[in-house]
Amino acid sequence: MNHVRIAGDPFGERPEAGALRGLLRALKERGMRASLSLNATPSSAPPHCGGAVEARGCGRSCDSSNALPKKDLALILAATKADVVATAPLVVFAAANERRDAARAASLAWPKACAVIEARSDIGSGELVDRVLAELRWAGIERQPHACSEGSLRPWLGLEATAPTCFLHVARDAYACGTDLVVECFARHFAGCGMRLRLVMPTASPATIHELLDRAAAAADLIDVVRAPFTPAHARDAAAIVQPYRRLEASDALVFALASGRPVVAARFDATARLLAGDAVAVAVGGRHVGRGSGDGGYFAPDPMGLYVAWKEAFGQRSAPGVGERARRHVVAELLKGRPVPPPPPVRSVGVSLPKVVLEAPFFGGSASAEAAIATARALVAREDIDVHLVPNAPSRRQLAWLRSHAPELEAKMTRNPGRADLWLSSGWPSRADRPDCRRWALQLDRADDLAPHELPASVTQEADHVYVQSERSYRSVTASGRAEGSVTAVPHGAAAATCLVASMMTLTRAAVRAGSARPRAVEPTVSMPLPQRRSTKPAMGRDRVLEPLKA
Secondary structure, three states, X not given: OOEEEEEOOOOOOOHXXXXXXXXXXXXXXXXOEEEEEOOOOOOOOOOOOOOOEEEOOOOEEEOOXXXXXXXXXXXXXXXXXXXXXXXXXXXXXXXXXXXXXXXXXXXXXXXXXXXXXXXOOOOOHHHHHHHHHHHHHHHOEOOOOOOEOHHHHHHHHOOOOOOOOEEEEEOOOOOOOOHHHHHHHHHHHHOOOOOEEEEEOOOOOHHHHHHHHHHHHHHHHHEEEEOOOOOHHHHOOEEEEEEOOOOOOOOHHHHHHHHOXXXXXXXXXXXXXXXXXXXXXXXXXOEEEEOOOOOOOOEEEEOHHHXXXXXXXXXXXXXXXXXXXXXXXXXXXXXXXXXXXXXXOOOOXXXXXXXXXXXXXXOOOOOHHHHHHHHHHHHHHOOOOOEEEEEEOOOOOOOHHHHHHHOHHHHHHEOOOOOOEEEEEEOOOOOOOOOOOEEEEEEEOOOOOOOOHHHOOHHHHHHOOEEEEOOHHHHHHHHHXXXXXXXXXXXXXXXXXXXXXXXXXXXXXXXXXXXXXXXXXXXXXXXXXXXXXXXXXXXXXXXXXXXXXOOO
């Protein structure tokens, strides 16, 4: 894979800016794909006659301070819009007196980068390219269970937007994919909105199709069934792709849906969390696990009202800018096959037996949540009976120098990959969707007041071992979702919040150490199950609407 990420300021006349532009030219000559982050670009730079360049991930636009050659400006613009895998090597450009902090900040911002390279003034562009290629060779190839090849994703990532005419659902197994839920929700809530429902079911039997159309009753005339493999042509005119999985038996359809750039509605639970663990890459459907630990392994039950709410939200976003772009960037970064292996966690020092506690929070976010996280981190670091690691998880609004002056004891605790922890506390919004590498996982909710119980994802309702909330209203919302009251703790904002939170965390940590192993995880079976039975009260309609494969 020939991806590389660059961090630095490409504008101006400073030597490092010229070196960065030189690297962009050298990478283009070698046929390599470069993504440029402008987080290090001064936000107060004078305007450039050629127009603004958007800085992804830092919430602002940056203009160059002088007139650059058109070829160089075109390279910069192309690199700011390009996406690369999350594990791509990272090259950092900064002035000599700022280079150390810049490299550290960049490594924290992209913790999966297989290598972080400081571009010194004595290293030329050609040598930097050779260094990047060497790091790619040494890193090896990561084995990703849900990744798809770049070739198979290319037509999906390049799918252009057209006027939406339908909702789309893809199912190899109607029960596992929740096809009955989609049909019933469409018939009850969306049959009169001017959209049709397209079911892509390549292996469905005539009996299954007839049963599904029978569930739709009078809305069956608005449902088209396509018995063919899922292709980009099926998603071209989709207003939303709806996938309320009970089980995830094949992930490629969900990856293709995300890559299509259309709003995706999906049940988010342990099996889908890794695919959807991005910044609002899909509208999550809440629900609960049923029969977990039983003989058949159980399944996820999407909440019907939660499906309606998520579907309605996605339908409202069908023309909103950036909704599909986030999902496409997530697919390239996290779900592209053949990417380099991320760096391993640090080896623990011999003789260290203290419990490891990880606090994942928006430390550099500049918000009230960041201030609360820093207060909690300082209280944890002050203890001598635990090994504390801090993982930032939000775009940086502040620099390391600010943290060094505000809370100097925290800088050395910042880490890219802490490794396996006894207790891992995740905070910030959106909430973490996938379980980290830990014995006990606690989740701190910053925004649960405005979420109904059926809207809460499974990471909140059941996957996390403990949930912290900040108000009585949030407490009621989380417990109403079916979560046991004993696993929910209210820690309101205030002067004593950090003390209360740390005391509760220490209780969880001691319990994790006593347990000595991770919580057992059920293995999802692959056996198919019939659709839930439902007696029809209305005559079936439109049973002949089984279409041939769509043509591109």
